[in-house]
Amino acid sequence: MTKKKTKKTWKDYMWIISLTYLILGFFNILFAWLGLLCFFIPLFISIFGGGRKYCNTYCGRGQMLNILGKDLKLSKHKDMPNFLKSKYFRYGFLAFFMSMFIVIIFNTYLVFSNARDLKQVITLFWSFKLLFAFSDISSVSPWVAQFAYGFYSMMLTSTILGIITMLLYKPKSWCVYCPMGTMTQLISKMQYKENNCSDCNSTCNINKP
Numbered sequence: 749m750t751k752k753k754t755k756k757t758w759k760d761y762m763w764i765i766s767l768t769y770l771i772l773g774f775f776n777i778l779f780a781w782l783g784l785l786c787f788f789i790p791l792f793i794s795i796f797g798g799g800r801k802y803c804n805t806y807c808g809r810g811q812m813l814n815i816l817g818k819d820l821k822l823s824k825h826k827d828m829p830n831f832l833k834s835k836y837f838r839y840g841f842l843a844f845f846m847s848m849f850i851v852i853i854f855n856t857y858l859v860f861s862n863a864r865d866l867k868q869v870i871t872l873f874w875s876f877k878l879l880f881a882f883s884d885i886s887s888v889s890p891w892v893a894q895f896a897y898g899f900y901s902m903m904l905t906s907t908i909l910g911i912i913t914m915l916l917y918k919p920k921s922w923c924v925y926c927p928m929g930t931m932t933q934l935i936s937k938m939q940y941k942e943n944n945c946s947d948c949n950s951t952c953n954i955n956k957p
C-alpha cells in the first residue's frame with residue numbers, strides 16, 4: 749500500500765527562515781538581533797498554553813536538521829548515549845546556556861557604559877574566536893553591535909552543535925537537549941503539573957529525536 753503524501757503548507761518551510769538568518773548574519777551581524785524572535789516566540793507560545801507547539805510546528809532549526817539528517821541522509825540514525833538524554837545533562841546545558849546569555853547581556857552593558865570597547869569577533873563554542881569585522885555597523889551604537897556579535901556567536905554555536913549531533917545520532921537529536929525545548933517543556937510541565945511523560949497528551953517528541 750502506498751503511503752499518502754500530506755500536502756505541504758507554509759509551516760513546512762520555516763527552515764528557509766533559519767537558513768536565511770544564518771546566511772544574513774555573515775553579511776551583516778546586525779541581523780543577529782532577529783534571532784531573539786526564536787528565543788521569545790517559543791516561550792510566549794508555551795506561556796500562553798501552546799505547550800511545545802513551536803517545536804512541533806514552527807521551528808525552522810528542527811526542520812532544517814530533519815532535512816539534513818533524513819531527506820539528505822546525512823544522519824547515522826543512532827541512539828544518543830543515555831547521559832545526553834538525562835535530565836541532569838539537559839538542565840545542566842540549559843543552565844550553562846542561560847549563563848552564557850547573561851554574559852552576552854553583561855558585555856553589552858559594558859560597551860554601552862563605555863567600560864569596554866566593542867569586540868568585533870564571533871566566538872564559536874565559547875572559545876574559538878573568528879575575526880569578523882567586515883559588517884557595516886557604522887549606523888548603530890557600539891552596544892547594539894556588541895549584542896549582535898554575542899548573540900550570533902551563540903546561535904551559530906548551537907546550530908553547529910545541532911549539526912554534529914544530527915550527523916552522529918538521529919536527525920533531531922539536538923532537540924533532546926535544546927535549551928528552548930527544555931524551557932518550553934518545563935513551562936508546559938508547570939502549567940499542567942505533569943511529572944511523567946507517559947501521562948502527557950502533548951505531541952512533544954523530546955524523547956524521540
Ligand code: SF4
Nearest residue numbers: 803807810923926929
Ligand atoms: S527542541 Fe529546539 S531545535 Fe528542536 S524543535 Fe524545539 S526549539 Fe526547535
